[in-house]
Amino acid sequence: MGGPVIQVDGLARTFRTGRGLFRRSSREIEAVKGVSFAVERGELFGLLGPNGAGKTTTIKMLITLLLPTSGQARVLGHDVVKQARDVRRKVGYVFGGDRGLYERLSGLDNLRYFAELYGVSPRESKQRVGELLELVGLTGREKERVEGYSRGMRQRLHIARGLLHRPEVLFLDEPSIGIDPVGARELRATVKHLVDAGTTVLLTTHYMFEADELCDRIAVIARGRIVALDTPAELKKQVTTGSVLEVDVFGLPDGLVDRVRAEPNVQSVVVDVRGQAQVLTVHAQPGTDVTQAVMGHLEGSRYGRVVTREPTLEDAYIELVNAA
Amino acid sequence: MKAVRLVAVAWWLQLKMRSRSAFDGLLSLLYPMFFATTIFMMFRHGGAAGPALLSAAVGSSAMGIWSAVSTTAAFALQTERRQGTLELLVLSPQPFALLLVPLTLSMATIGAYSMAATLLWGRFAFGIDIAIADPVAFVLSVIVTVFAIAMLGMLIAISSIRYRSAWALGAALEMPVWLICGFLVAISDLPSWVRPLSAVLAPTWGVAAMRAAATGRSPWADLAYCLLTAAGYGVVAVLVSRVMVHSARARATLALT
Numbered sequence: 001m002g003g004p005v006i007q008v009d010g011l012a013r014t015f016r017t018g019r020g021l022f023r024r025s026s027r028e029i030e031a032v033k034g035v036s037f038a039v040e041r042g043e044l045f046g047l048l049g050p051n052g053a054g055k056t057t058t059i060k061m062l063i064t065l066l067l068p069t070s071g072q073a074r075v076l077g078h079d080v081v082k083q084a085r086d087v088r089r090k091v092g093y094v095f096g097g098d099r100g101l102y103e104r105l106s107g108l109d110n111l112r113y114f115a116e117l118y119g120v121s122p123r124e125s126k127q128r129v130g131e132l133l134e135l136v137g138l139t140g141r142e143k144e145r146v147e148g149y150s151r152g153m154r155q156r157l158h159i160a161r162g163l164l165h166r167p168e169v170l171f172l173d174e175p176s177i178g179i180d181p182v183g184a185r186e187l188r189a190t191v192k193h194l195v196d197a198g199t200t201v202l203l204t205t206h207y208m209f210e211a212d213e214l215c216d217r218i219a220v221i222a223r224g225r226i227v228a229l230d231t232p233a234e235l236k237k238q239v240t241t242g243s244v245l246e247v248d249v250f251g252l253p254d255g256l257v258d259r260v261r262a263e264p265n266v267q268s269v270v271v272d273v274r275g276q277a278q279v280l281t282v283h284a285q286p287g288t289d290v291t292q293a294v295m296g297h298l299e300g301s302r303y304g305r306v307v308t309r310e311p312t313l314e315d316a317y318i319e320l321v322n323a324a
Numbered sequence: 325m326k327a328v329r330l331v332a333v334a335w336w337l338q339l340k341m342r343s344r345s346a347f348d349g350l351l352s353l354l355y356p357m358f359f360a361t362t363i364f365m366m367f368r369h370g371g372a373a374g375p376a377l378l379s380a381a382v383g384s385s386a387m388g389i390w391s392a393v394s395t396t397a398a399f400a401l402q403t404e405r406r407q408g409t410l411e412l413l414v415l416s417p418q419p420f421a422l423l424l425v426p427l428t429l430s431m432a433t434i435g436a437y438s439m440a441a442t443l444l445w446g447r448f449a450f451g452i453d454i455a456i457a458d459p460v461a462f463v464l465s466v467i468v469t470v471f472a473i474a475m476l477g478m479l480i481a482i483s484s485i486r487y488r489s490a491w492a493l494g495a496a497l498e499m500p501v502w503l504i505c506g507f508l509v510a511i512s513d514l515p516s517w518v519r520p521l522s523a524v525l526a527p528t529w530g531v532a533a534m535r536a537a538a539t540g541r542s543p544w545a546d547l548a549y550c551l552l553t554a555a556g557y558g559v560v561a562v563l564v565s566r567v568m569v570h571s572a573r574a575r576a577t578l579a580l581t
Contacts, residue, residue, distance in 0.1 A: 065573060066576055067574045097408075102409065113334060117412075117413070119330075119418070161412075
């Protein structure tokens with residue numbers, strides 16, 4: 001099949017909440033305000049945004065759990081409203097947190113149950129469950145009840161559950177939330193492995209380094225609208241600041257911050273106290289280097305670490321979201 | 325064939341889940357005994373004896389099955405919603421009504437225990453003569469009644485897909501069904517306008533079949549009606565569940581928030 005695997009055009013969703021028993025009043029909340037994007041086969045597409053930006057609502061419309069108020073979306077060529085069952089057969093959904101599993105059943109029984117729901121044949125189911133337990137590192141623990149699992153183990157079981165029917169498109173909604181750094185790293189490795197094997201992945205996350213490391217392209221969503229959509233490298237370039245200079249100074253001279261700020265290519269200056277040191281962070285104008293000028297002002301002062309770094313995806317994200 | 329397998333595996337796993345709480349287990353052990361004790365004492369006090377007491381035993385055992393299903397069926401989907409699995413059930417490519425069959429069937433199976441407990445309690449604590457005239461037909465009637473009650477429970481559960489507070493419906497229907505289905509009171513004693521309602525409730529026919537088998541009459545016509553109405557619930561459940569799932573997707577009630 002040619003064309004994008006996920007095609008979203010002007011998708012919107014409004015929630016109506018009611019309150020009061022006799023004098024009933026309702027309020028409308030526009031969670032998603034007409035987003036459009038396309039995801040190509042084999043791509044790992046990130047949806048980044050603050051809480052309440054509309055990420056989960058967008059995903060839930062794409063996997064047919066919510067009906068859009070307006071707009072259209074197709075997943076693998078199937079309309080998410082009119083051909084919901086066709087979409088459901090081919091997509092997997094994994095969300096973060098403790099919920100979504102049967103606590104009183106073992107990990108193995110959970111997988112057996114969901115394999116039945118997806119019509120995986122008994123012979124394939126046994127083999128597939130074994131493979132997935134191996135993939136997510138739960139072999140040997142599969143007969144224990146889920147209520148005794150750690151959060152990381154539950155999350156890994158979620159991933160296995162979402163992959164039982166070999167979905168062509170996998171929706172991961174903040175899958176690394178609340179799991180420890182080692183678990184998160186293993187999760188990123190698993191996601192990479194899936195993409196390498198040809199699965200298309202739509203990922204939402206709060207963690208910038210995760211998005212930076214994994215995603216081919218990222219859509220930044222804020223207040224229900226997509227405010228930027230590009231590769232992580234291009235998004236970083238959209239930041240209006242240039243390189244960032246950080247210097248650990250021990251005893252910052254009076255008036256130095258104002259003198260540095262007055263330098264022609266300096267965009268902003270921030271001082272942060274870390275232990276004995278005062279960390280001077282200087283954001284330069286794009287395409288300029290202010291290191292020599294700043295170090296000139298520090299002659300005669302005691303300083304330690306001097307680092308020049310490029311703006312991170314987090315710098316870009318904060319700037320985009322704040323501007324929305 | 326796949327659907328039968330799905331129902332069988334899901335029923336077994338649901339049964340496993342429901343039988344793992346010691347607290348729930350203790351309650352389901354004691355609950356039918358309270359029913360049976362109350363009813364046997366009432367009937368004894370009214371001077372009932374012989375076949376009347378056997379009929380009361382059969383009726384009170386059906387009450388136990390129905391109570392196990394009615395109160396829990398409606399709450400089951402709210403529990404699924406709370407643990408975040410309701411969305412995953414809807415997300416599966418199976419017809420939603422089919423997923424409810426093993427759910428309510430597992431409850432009815434647990435309720436079926438009350439059948440044995442009630443009859444044994446009646447025999448040993450109250451000395452009631454439990455002489456079943458046609459044991460094979462009786463067991464078959466019990467199986468069909470359990471299935472029919474599960475299907476009725478499924479109809480109640482469906483409303484919980486769309487309405488988060490619909491679990492109260494199960495509790496509200498528990499006692500009226502005891503009466504309307506003639507578990508304890510003869511349907512002929514009910515007002516005439518209630519009788520059509522009794523006729524469309526599958527447990528009415530199930531209990532009638534159980535009583536017929538216990539007393540040596542033919543249970544087959546009652547059993548056929550019971551199966552027919554239960555199958556009708558299945559058809560209604562399929563249609564209504566489609567509407568409810570669609571409405572829940574429109575109103576965003578599948579998740580807790």
